[in-house]
Amino acid sequence: MYKPTIQDVARRAGVGVxxxxxxxxxxxxxxxxxxxxVLSAISELNYIPNPHARRIAGGRSYTISVLLPVITTEFYVRLLDGLEQAFQEARYDVAIFPLLDRSRLERYLGSHTLAYQADGLVMTTYNLTQLFQQRQQVDQPMVxxxxxxxxxxxxYMDNVMGGHIAGEYAAALGGNLYAVWVETELDQLFTTRVxxxxRSxxxxAIHDRRLTVAGEYTSSFDSLNARTVAMQMLDDLQFPATIFASAxxxxxxxxxxxQARGLTVGDELKIIGFDDQPWAARRGLTTLNQPIEAMGYEAAQxxxxxxxxxxxxxxxxRFEPRLVIRSSTGNRSFQD
Structure with a gap:
C-alpha cells in the first residue's frame, strides 16, 4: 500500500517541501x-510524518520534559492532560520527571539527563529555574x-484571590473557623508559593472581618496522612465549625x-475545598474551581x-478561581 510522502503533500498544496x-x-x-x-493536503492524503526523519531534519528531539512533584494525584493527572493535549497537537512527545526526593532531583540536575536533551522544559508548581541555571547553562526554553x-x-492560578474568596465565604458561614494546609517543602530543597x-x-479575609482562626493543621499530599490529619481535626473541633481544606x-x-463518625456535613460541620476535582460535585463538596486542564494547555502553548x-x-x-457552592456548606450563598 502506497504511503504518501512529504513531496506529495507539497505538490497537493502547491508549496515547497x-x-x-x-x-x-x-x-x-x-x-x-x-x-x-498544507494542513488540508495532509488531511486529504492521510499523510503521517516520519518522526525519526523529522528529528534528523529539524535537529530537534521533539520531546518536552515535564518536571512535577508527583504523578499520583488528581491535580497533576489533569494538569498533564492539558499539557499533553497541546504538545500532541504539535506532534511533540512528553517525558515526565517526578520530583520525589533529593537524589532524584540531583540526577535531573546532571548534565547528561534526558531533561536537558528535550527541546523545552515545563516546571510544575515549583520554580526551579535558578537552581537549574546555577548548575548548568540551560539553552532550551522553559515555562x-x-x-x-x-x-x-x-x-498560574491566582491563589491569593482563591484563598481570599474561601475566607470571605467561611466567615459568612459562621461558627468556629479551621483550616488545613498542604506541606509545601519537598525534601527541604525548594518550596511552592501555591x-x-x-493561606495568605x-x-x-478572616482578619478583615475581625475574626480569628481557631485552629490550623498541615498535611502532606498523601491520602493516608490526609485521613490521619482529618481524624485529629475532628477530634479537636468545637462545633459549629467551618473548615477550609486548601486542596x-x-x-x-x-x-x-x-461520614465514618456519623456527622452530617453542611449543618454543624461545613467544609470548603479547593480544586473542584471531578468527584466534588457527586459528593456535594463546596470548592474553588480552577481550570486545571486549561492552565496546562496554555502553559504548553x-x-x-x-x-x-x-x-x-x-x-x-493568570487564571482566576470560582467558588462553587454545594451541600457541604448547606448550599448557603454569601447573601444568606
Missing part, C-alpha cells in the same frame, strides 16, 4: 492561508505552570472521616510559541 516542514514544526513564519492549504516568576513564561498564597488570602484531596479525607521562534519578555497567563 520546506514550507511543509515548517508547518509540521509549527514555525511562525508561515502565512495563515499557506498553513491551511512554569501552577507557579509564577518574573523572568520566565508562566501560567499554598502559602492560599484566607487569613487576610480537595484534604477535603475528601474530611468528608470520609465525618507559551512554550510552543518559543520553540516556533517567539522572542520578547516573559509572559504570564
Amino acid at each position: 520546506g514550507t511543509v516542514s515548517r508547518v509540521l514544526n509549527n514555525h511562525v513564519a508561515v502565512r495563515t492561508a499557506t498553513r491551511e492549504a 512554569l505552570v501552577d507557579a509564577h516568576g518574573d523572568d520566565v513564561d508562566c501560567a 499554598f502559602t498564597e492560599r 488570602g484566607f487569613l487576610q 480537595d484531596l484534604l477535603a475528601g479525607a474530611l468528608l470520609d472521616e465525618a 507559551l512554550l510552543l510559541s518559543r520553540l516556533a521562534g517567539e522572542t520578547g519578555p516573559a509572559r504570564a497567563r
Whole structure:
C-alpha cells in the first residue's frame, strides 16, 4: 500500500517541501492561508510524518520534559492532560520527571539527563529555574505552570484571590473557623508559593472581618496522612465549625472521616475545598474551581510559541478561581 510522502503533500498544496516542514514544526513564519492549504493536503492524503526523519531534519528531539512533584494525584493527572493535549497537537512527545526526593532531583540536575536533551522544559508548581541555571547553562526554553516568576513564561492560578474568596465565604458561614494546609517543602530543597498564597488570602479575609482562626493543621499530599490529619481535626473541633481544606484531596479525607463518625456535613460541620476535582460535585463538596486542564494547555502553548521562534519578555497567563457552592456548606450563598 502506497504511503504518501512529504513531496506529495507539497505538490497537493502547491508549496515547497520546506514550507511543509515548517508547518509540521509549527514555525511562525508561515502565512495563515499557506498553513491551511498544507494542513488540508495532509488531511486529504492521510499523510503521517516520519518522526525519526523529522528529528534528523529539524535537529530537534521533539520531546518536552515535564518536571512535577508527583504523578499520583488528581491535580497533576489533569494538569498533564492539558499539557499533553497541546504538545500532541504539535506532534511533540512528553517525558515526565517526578520530583520525589533529593537524589532524584540531583540526577535531573546532571548534565547528561534526558531533561536537558528535550527541546523545552515545563516546571510544575515549583520554580526551579535558578537552581537549574546555577548548575548548568540551560539553552532550551522553559515555562512554569501552577507557579509564577518574573523572568520566565508562566501560567498560574491566582491563589491569593482563591484563598481570599474561601475566607470571605467561611466567615459568612459562621461558627468556629479551621483550616488545613498542604506541606509545601519537598525534601527541604525548594518550596511552592501555591499554598502559602492560599493561606495568605484566607487569613487576610478572616482578619478583615475581625475574626480569628481557631485552629490550623498541615498535611502532606498523601491520602493516608490526609485521613490521619482529618481524624485529629475532628477530634479537636468545637462545633459549629467551618473548615477550609486548601486542596480537595484534604477535603475528601474530611468528608470520609465525618461520614465514618456519623456527622452530617453542611449543618454543624461545613467544609470548603479547593480544586473542584471531578468527584466534588457527586459528593456535594463546596470548592474553588480552577481550570486545571486549561492552565496546562496554555502553559504548553507559551512554550510552543518559543520553540516556533517567539522572542520578547516573559509572559504570564493568570487564571482566576470560582467558588462553587454545594451541600457541604448547606448550599448557603454569601447573601444568606
